[in-house]
Structure formats: structure tokens, C-alpha cells
Amino acid sequence: AQSVSQHNHHVILSEAASLELGCNYSYGGTVNLFWYVQYPGQHLQLLLKYFSGDPLVKGIKGFEAEFIKSKFSFNLRKPSVQWSDTAEYFCGGGYQKVTFGTGTKLQVIP
């Protein structure tokens, strides 16, 4: 069965700190990987996605993620966070449907 796990449930950072959120998946075969974000009071929206090709994927708002097949990981990174990045982040993966992790709440302190 496919599964996605996120290691950090709640992360608190100061503005300008670097961010890395962990995500591991378990699949056989073709895998599509995603990071979604939910800002307070808003709907889930896509940050970035990986289907194939370059394992380093760049998304919106300066986020990037690296697909490391040998580690079954797809960690999300941002070099310098802003207060506006305060949100909940969800890693997901799948082929016909997306299986999500439990989410990571990021709080950025000004």
C-alpha cells in the first residue's frame, strides 16, 4: 500500500531562517510527488510537483524540493522563510490518486 510520512508536525522558525520539511513515501513503480500548502483561512494549493526528469523541482514563492529515489524522500526547502510562509504544508504522492501525509504546521516568527 502506498503511504506518505511527514516527520515534523510543528515547526517554529524566525524570519530569514532556512526551512527543510521532511517527507518520505513508500511506493512501487511510477510515482508522482507533490507539496501542497494551506494558508490560514484558505484552500489547499499546489506548491510544486515532481513527475520525472530533474529531481530538483522549483515551485512558487521560492520553494524547492528534491526527489531522492534511494532514500524515498521528497523534502521541501526554502533558503529564507518569511512571516507570510506561516501555513500548513502537506506532502503527497500517488499515480491515480494522491495520498497525503499528516501535514506540518509552520509558524514563522517576525
Place this chain on the structure above:
Amino acid sequence: EAGVTQFPSHSVIEKGQTVTLRCDPISGHDNLYWYRRVMGKEIKFLLHFVKESKQDESGMPNNRFLAERTGGTYSTLKVQPAELEDSGVYFCASSQGGLRTGELFFGEGSRLTVL
């Protein structure tokens, strides 16, 4: 372009009652998904429609849940009778093609509270 809309945004019902949630996908999106999030846990897949057909309903918890998508447009998810453990946020998402060709567009969710 209008996004995915869900009704109601919040519903409070008593155990044993019936609730129907509605999702209007983005126009032209053949794929429609229902997800549920119980507080603090993962966003769990419930089912997937392609037009009016159920492509995958492996995530539906039990036969108290009934999803329909008549005519391949909007979808409803009925819970009858509701139990306490059904409380959570029900998300609907739509996509134009499959996952390889696009992304999921989510609605804001319908929060269900069963007392």
C-alpha cells in the same frame, strides 16, 4: 474562473442524523475527488470520480457514506446516519486530466461536527 466550491462550509448535526455535502468542481474538470481530514491526522482519500463513474472508492469508510455525481457535474456526499467519528473536514478537489497531466484544485472544505 470560478474555483471548486463546497457547501455547506460548516454543518453541526446530532448523531443519527443525515447530512449531504455538495461539491461543484471547476467547469470542464472530469476528475473529482473527495478527501476527509480528521483533526490532526492525514488528509485521507475517500473516492475518485471520472465524469459520473466511480473510478476508485477504496477509501469510503463504510456503507453509511454515499457519493454521487449525476451528469458528471457536481457531486454530493451523503452521510446517513452520522456517527461521532465522522466529524472532520471534507475536501473536494477536481482536475482536468489525471495526475500526470495536472494538479488537484481544492475547495475550502466542509467542516462536519457530529454531536
